[in-house]
Amino acid sequence: MINRRHLLAGAGAVTAAAGLGMPVVKAQAKPRVVVIGGGPGGATAAKYIAKDSQGAIDVVLVEPRETFVTCFHSNLYLGGFKNFDEITHRYDKLSSAYGIRHVRQWANAIDRDKREVVLGDGSRIGYDRLVVSPGIDLRYDSVPGWGKEHEETMPHAWLAGPQTQLLRKQLDGVKDGGVIVMIAPPNPYRCPPGPYERVSMMAHQLKTTSRTKAKIIVLDPKETFSKQGLFQQGWERHYPGMVEWLGPKVHDGIKSVDPRTMTVTTGFETYKDCALVNVIPAQRAGKIAVDAGLANASGFCPINPESMASTQDPNIYVLGDASIAGDMPKSGFSANSQAKVAAMMIRGDLVKARTFPARYANTCWSLIAPDDTVKVGGRYEPKPDKITASETFVSKTDETADYRKQVQAENMGWYDGIIADMFS
Amino acid sequence: MGQRVGPKTGKAGAALSLALLVLCGPVQASSDAKASPKGDAAFGEYLSGTCVTCHQVSGKSAGGIPPIVAWPEDQFIAVMNAYRSKDRENQVMRTIAAALNDEEIAALAAYFGGLILQPDTKK
Numbered sequence: 001m002i003n004r005r006h007l008l009a010g011a012g013a014v015t016a017a018a019g020l021g022m023p024v025v026k027a028q029a030k031p032r033v034v035v036i037g038g039g040p041g042g043a044t045a046a047k048y049i050a051k052d053s054q055g056a057i058d059v060v061l062v063e064p065r066e067t068f069v070t071c072f073h074s075n076l077y078l079g080g081f082k083n084f085d086e087i088t089h090r091y092d093k094l095s096s097a098y099g100i101r102h103v104r105q106w107a108n109a110i111d112r113d114k115r116e117v118v119l120g121d122g123s124r125i126g127y128d129r130l131v132v133s134p135g136i137d138l139r140y141d142s143v144p145g146w147g148k149e150h151e152e153t154m155p156h157a158w159l160a161g162p163q164t165q166l167l168r169k170q171l172d173g174v175k176d177g178g179v180i181v182m183i184a185p186p187n188p189y190r191c192p193p194g195p196y197e198r199v200s201m202m203a204h205q206l207k208t209t210s211r212t213k214a215k216i217i218v219l220d221p222k223e224t225f226s227k228q229g230l231f232q233q234g235w236e237r238h239y240p241g242m243v244e245w246l247g248p249k250v251h252d253g254i255k256s257v258d259p260r261t262m263t264v265t266t267g268f269e270t271y272k273d274c275a276l277v278n279v280i281p282a283q284r285a286g287k288i289a290v291d292a293g294l295a296n297a298s299g300f301c302p303i304n305p306e307s308m309a310s311t312q313d314p315n316i317y318v319l320g321d322a323s324i325a326g327d328m329p330k331s332g333f334s335a336n337s338q339a340k341v342a343a344m345m346i347r348g349d350l351v352k353a354r355t356f357p358a359r360y361a362n363t364c365w366s367l368i369a370p371d372d373t374v375k376v377g378g379r380y381e382p383k384p385d386k387i388t389a390s391e392t393f394v395s396k397t398d399e400t401a402d403y404r405k406q407v408q409a410e411n412m413g414w415y416d417g418i419i420a421d422m423f424s
Numbered sequence: 425m426g427q428r429v430g431p432k433t434g435k436a437g438a439a440l441s442l443a444l445l446v447l448c449g450p451v452q453a454s455s456d457a458k459a460s461p462k463g464d465a466a467f468g469e470y471l472s473g474t475c476v477t478c479h480q481v482s483g484k485s486a487g488g489i490p491p492i493v494a495w496p497e498d499q500f501i502a503v504m505n506a507y508r509s510k511d512r513e514n515q516v517m518r519t520i521a522a523a524l525n526d527e528e529i530a531a532l533a534a535y536f537g538g539l540i541l542q543p544d545t546k547k
Contacts, residue, residue: 048473333477340473354470359523361474363516379519391522393515409488410478410516416486417478424482 030058031350034117034127036107036288038063038091040070040332041133041319043422044339049346050098056351059100060125062107062117063091068423069160071191072332073415076367078157078168079201080208087160089423097424107134110292112313129346132294132301132310133319133335134286135159136190139299142282143183143257150259154277157198158190170276171202176211178275181264183254184220185280188300190321190330192226193376195280197366200231203239204369214275218245219254219266226329227366227376233397234368285322292316300324305382306358308342317342325360326386327378334362336418358382365411371401373408463497463527468535471528474520475536483541493539500533 035046038061050059067088076082094100106120110132116124138156140148157167174180180202184195199216206214224247225231235243252267262274284290284299294301294312301318302311305326310316319342320335328334341358348355363377378392395407472481480486483493492500506512507521508529524532 336477337474344470344473354466356467356470359471359474361477361520375515377516377519379523391519393519395515406488411487413485413487413489414478416484417476417480417489420480420482420484421476 030056031128032058032060032126033129033131033346033350034060034062034125035131035133036062036110036117037133037135037286037320038065038068038102039133039135039320039335040072040418040422041135041321041335041339042131043068043091043094044336045131045133045317045319045343045346046100047094047098047422048340048343050094050100052343052353053347053351055099057347059098060103060127061091061094061100062103062105062119062125064104064106064120066090066104069164070332070415070419071158071160071194072418074157074160074164075194075197075201077164078171078198079204079367081201081367081370084165087164089419091423093424107288110288110316112292112316115315128315128350130316131319131339131342131346132286132289132292132316132322133339134288134322136283136285136321136330137287137290139282139284142186143254143279145256145258146279146281150257150279153259153262154257154279156280157278158185158194158280158283167276167278171205174206174211174214174275177213178211178215179271179273180214180216180276180278181271181274182216182218182278183257183264183280184218184222184225186221186282188298188330189280189283191364192329192331193231193364193366196225196227196231197368198278199243199245200234200239200366200368203235203242206242207239212239212242214242216243217271218243219251219264220245220247221254223247223249226364227374227394229397230374230395231366231368234372234374238369238372283321285318289318289322294318295322296324298324305384305387307345308338308358309345317346324386326380326383327389328360328362328380328387329364331362331364332418333364333377333414334360336421337361360387363414365407365414367408367411371405371408373404373411374399375407375411463530463532463534465531465534465538467528468531468533471524471532472535475532478516481539483539491541492536494541495533495537497530497533497537500537501529504529504532 035042046059046061067090070087073087091102095102107117109118116126155163155167157163255265257264264271285295285301289301294310301323303323308317310318319338321330337360347353360380365375367373374395376394378389380387381390478489479492483491485491504521507517
């Protein structure tokens, strides 16, 4: 297993991870897994491979940031249910408890022939198996008139971090009677119920600050959306007159936006002088996955349902939002579940660990109003053509207030659970 | 017997989980829970991947997610059986339990039953 690639990679990693005390020329007698991306897919995969291989596999996490802001529960920050620190988490323990080398750089490219990841500083790090979990990239050309240069004026807030804080700041500035327009994304996208939970949380924030004459117009390119009946019932119940959802037949298409005048034009109507425009554009797999040839024409990456291995390259596993995971939604829970399957398969592959047939699970909780939470979820298994739902559930419209409150308690507990599972 | 956690030892953090746990009161108390052979804890550790997305492996209780560490194995099995048979309420747990056979539930019971409640979770 000792070859030039590993020696070179060892040197690069030490430079990057400065001070971890690894010798520059370390004979790499053990296999190495490199993980690109420190979200629910990547962080979970890195942790489980390192934890369960007990030192038999060298695990390197390539993630430029020191902390991770979760997209899940970022709507609760918008709604005032959590502060920003509560959705921000450090990677420290992955190194201190599991010996993972956290390389604080961007992964710029994947050299599949040489099995190397090219880092931001030009150095390279070799891998035996690679986990690619970059999340989504936004398609900045998908909404006419809107582009990356306008994301400060009309934020997307679909990549959690400063954008999330910006959206909250803009929301706080909306005057009573102001018009908020959300442009919802087309399928497939990260977090199917997310836009509608966000509408709920924005409406809650407006309501609790006596701005009930403000209005949120949702312009949706989709005919239907996740948990639609539950959300629409909730909006009627908690925020009467404040939310208007318009499907494509009603708005007749989003023709253009003008960030300069804060105008949104549809086939039927022009919304001028909007107080806030939240543009959630179309999405695709993170650029590095697309550039490496791991995606198909859909912009996302096909995988083997039994292992999460890329159908394009058996040495690479693609997790989370970047993957085409069949019936599983693009969610943090899904990515975490997929990561455990991939981690097991990689250990089986590299160190002959026991493997079992893949099982996947997901649940997405959505907060509509204080103590009024709904959920959707399911269990999934690999079938030859795709990961397939074997049983699913969704909340009902006639649930009691006590039950919904209990579901919210579950939601909060799940968050702490998945964070512990990823980072502790 | 493993250490019982939850309503007896939990404080504020466990209060919400009480609602879930009290539902299993009668199940816990029942004496007709089948005696099962000792489960395969290593297999249980693999299966536990699904559980620990919500239930913390440290045994810490958070929100409405009760701790499931260090339970007596027969109790763990009885509770999971109650979800599997849809006698006990909770859509997530019913869905998860439906996919598990007796051997798998016993394996999970052995794995979680063998874990130690970590001291810093008892604050």
